Amino acid sequence: MDRLLRYFLDQFIRRGAMTFTTASGAKFSCGDGSGKPVAVRFLTVDAERRILLNPELALGEVYMDGTFVVENGSIADALALLMDQPEILPHWARLQWLLRYLVRHSRQFNPRRRSLNNVAHHYDLDGRLYSLFLDADKQYSCAYFETPDATLDDAQLAKKRHLAAKLLIRRGDRVLDIGSGWGGLGLYLAEMTGAKLTGVTLSTEQLQVSNARAAEKNLAQTANFFLEDYRDIPGPFERIVSVGMFEHVGVDFYETYFRRCAELLTDDGVMVLHSIGRSEGPDVTNPWITKYIFPGGYIPALSEVMPAIERAGLLVCDIEILRLHYAETLKAWRERFMARREEAVQLYDERFARMWEFYLACSEMSFRKQNMMNFQIQLAKRQGVVPVTRHYIEDAEARLRGVERGKQPRLQIAGE
Numbered sequence: 001m002d003r004l005l006r007y008f009l010d011q012f013i014r015r016g017a018m019t020f021t022t023a024s025g026a027k028f029s030c031g032d033g034s035g036k037p038v039a040v041r042f043l044t045v046d047a048e049r050r051i052l053l054n055p056e057l058a059l060g061e062v063y064m065d066g067t068f069v070v071e072n073g074s075i076a077d078a079l080a081l082l083m084d085q086p087e088i089l090p091h092w093a094r095l096q097w098l099l100r101y102l103v104r105h106s107r108q109f110n111p112r113r114r115s116l117n118n119v120a121h122h123y124d125l126d127g128r129l130y131s132l133f134l135d136a137d138k139q140y141s142c143a144y145f146e147t148p149d150a151t152l153d154d155a156q157l158a159k160k161r162h163l164a165a166k167l168l169i170r171r172g173d174r175v176l177d178i179g180s181g182w183g184g185l186g187l188y189l190a191e192m193t194g195a196k197l198t199g200v201t202l203s204t205e206q207l208q209v210s211n212a213r214a215a216e217k218n219l220a221q222t223a224n225f226f227l228e229d230y231r232d233i234p235g236p237f238e239r240i241v242s243v244g245m246f247e248h249v250g251v252d253f254y255e256t257y258f259r260r261c262a263e264l265l266t267d268d269g270v271m272v273l274h275s276i277g278r279s280e281g282p283d284v285t286n287p288w289i290t291k292y293i294f295p296g297g298y299i300p301a302l303s304e305v306m307p308a309i310e311r312a313g314l315l316v317c318d319i320e321i322l323r324l325h326y327a328e329t330l331k332a333w334r335e336r337f338m339a340r341r342e343e344a345v346q347l348y349d350e351r352f353a354r355m356w357e358f359y360l361a362c363s364e365m366s367f368r369k370q371n372m373m374n375f376q377i378q379l380a381k382r383q384g385v386v387p388v389t390r391h392y393i394e395d396a397e398a399r400l401r402g403v404e405r406g407k408q409p410r411l412q413i414a415g416e
Contacts, residue, residue, distance in 0.1 A: 002026045005048050016081040021071070023048060031081070038081055039072035056089070060288035060362070064355045076334060076361035083362075083369040126347050127205055130182075133337040133360075137184040138209075141244035141274065142326040142374045152332040155325075157404075160188045163241060165396035166272045166318070166378050168386065169193040173238040176200070176264060178230045179245025183210030183223070189241075190214075190223040192403045199225040200233050231256065235264035239271070246275035247297050251282075251304055258312035262381065270386060271314070271379040276326065277302055279371040286362075293359050302375060309379065317386040318378035326374055330364035 006028045009020065013030035021027050021041040042048045047067035050058035059082075062068035063075060070078050130138060135153045143155035144162050163185065169175060171194035177186040180199030183206070190197040201207050210225035217223075226233070230245075240261055249257050261271055278301040285298050302319075309316060337344065337360055344353045366372045380386060 001045055001048055002028075005042075005052065008052060012085060012087065013082070014086055015084060018078070018081055019072075035081070036077060037072060038070065038077050040078055041069050041071050043067045043069065054287075057287040057291065060292065060355070060358050063358050064292075064351050066351075066354070074361070075358055076364065079358075079361050079365045080369060083365045088370060125205075127209065129344060129347055129356075132340045132343055133333045137188075138182040139184050140181055142276070142322060143329040143332075144322065145325055145328050152329070152336075155329070156184075160185050161397050161400045161404075162393070163243065163272055163274065163376070164189055164193060164400055165393045166270075166376065167239045167241060168270055168392070168396070169195050169239055172196065174198070174236070175239040175241065176233065176235070176237040178240065178242035178261075179248075180206070180210060180225055181244070182206050183213050183225055185241065185243060186210070186225065187213060187217060187219060187223055190219050191217065191407060192400055195222070195239070197223040198233070198237070199223070200228040200230060201225065202227065202229065231260055233264070236266045236269075237264050238266050238269050240265055240269065241272050241274075243274040244276075246273060247299055248294070250296060251298060251300065254300070254305060254308035255311055258308050258314060261379075262312045262314050265379075265381055267381055268385055269381060270317075273375075273377045273379065275300065275305075275375060275377075277305075277321075277373050277375045279373050289359070289362075292355055299372065305377070309377070314379045314381060315383065316377060317380050318376075318390070320376045322374040322376065324367065326372070327364055327367035330360055330367065334360040334364060 002022045002024055005020070005022060010028075010030050014032065016031040016035045017029065017033045017037040018031055019027060019029045019037065019039040021039070023042045023045045042051075042062075044067045047058075047062040047065070050062060051068075059068070130140065134140060135143075135156045137153070137156055137160075139156040139159065142159065143152060144159035145155045146158050150158070167175070167189075169189060173193075173195045175186075175189055175195040175197050177189070177197060177199040180186050180201050183199060186197045186199040187210075189195050199210060201210070204227060207225055207227050211220070214220045214223045214225065230242075246257070265271055276299045278299055280301070282301050282304055283299075285294070290297070306316070334357070337356060341353055341357070344356060378386065
């Protein structure tokens with residue numbers, strides 16, 4: 001087994017410096033010796049066999065099981081090295097990739113009941129877990145880092161502000177937030193712009209938090225959240241926004257999604273879609289991510305999205321690509337999670353904590369090393385709805401900053 005393992009790993013790892021210790025105690029190194037050295041160990045022959053048979057699925061599983069450990073560096077360092085190789089996949093895993101690609105439509109087939117179950121798998125976990133690593137507003141999507149030294153909370157606020165500016169919301173506009181999460185974006189839009197916000201989610205956990213937050217902020221009259229599928233919500237709406245939800249739609253439902261958005265949007269309406277995307281064309285979801293993190297999820301290439309938009313009769317007004325913003329977001333999440341890792345163990349167990357650590361690290365490195373990105377697509381139903389230059393975005397953001405300052409509670413001197 002040692003010789004077989006060394007042969008295949010040596011074929012794949014051409015960059016960096018990684019030292020392996022096998023279950024029998026043998027040691028060997030792979031790579032060109034550059035960069036930060038990483039040392040890992042297999043504790044069982046079964047872990048070695050699984051890596052050779054199905055590396056994309058097995059690497060995360062053997063790390064979760066504790067039979068693959070990083071002795072020098074962290075799992076993030078190991079994944080950074082493994083995901084920075086000349087070939088994205090080990091050559092012995094290419095046939096498995098092809099088979100997954102051939103059946104990807106069945107894996108992404110997300111009718112209403114399956115969508116509900118998929119969302120519950122991830123988003124109905126104990127809410128305390130997300131509080132370990134998200135910002136104070138519980139934004140669980142790519143932040144917008146206006147400056148390199150921006151904090152996570154500042155970057156998430158900037159993301160909400162950036163989206164609000166692109167939506168061109170007028171006071172009293174009916175706004176639909178598809179995939180409203182814990183309500184942070186919707187509450188921001190209602191509070192800062194005077195919009196009448198309707199948020200829809202398929203997570204009972206998120207729904208309860210969203211409506212409770214609306215009540216706490218005295219926004220229950222203008223911000224309402226419902227447990228509803230986007231295909232069933234009645235309209236119309238002057239504005240539609242969707243952040244971090246499109247990845248759960250499934251490639252066979254893209255046209256359904258955009259046609260429904262077109263039906264819900266008024267003739268002078270504006271929509272902004274914010275989603276993770278692929279820069280290198282259609283692909284398949286990593287099997288470990290599908291099994292343990294996001295069943296039914298898929299990150300689209302723009303080449304898969306644009307035809308569905310065109311067939312739905314929507315006009316693309318603007319596309320912005322956010323490069324590395326999610327890598328920095330995930331880095332912040334990973335560091336915050338690791339600082340409170342023992343709390344995650346107490347909520348679940350050690351295996352779950354290793355799973356979440358692997359999830360955050362591999363997600364970060366997919367954006368840092370493998371050309372994942374985020375896109376924001378601005379859509380309308382007719383020409384002339386959106387200004388002809390982007391200057392309005394900066395102007396709107398400046399106005400929103402002023403509103404934000406006015407909404408901050410006044411600091412009081414002790415005894416005042």
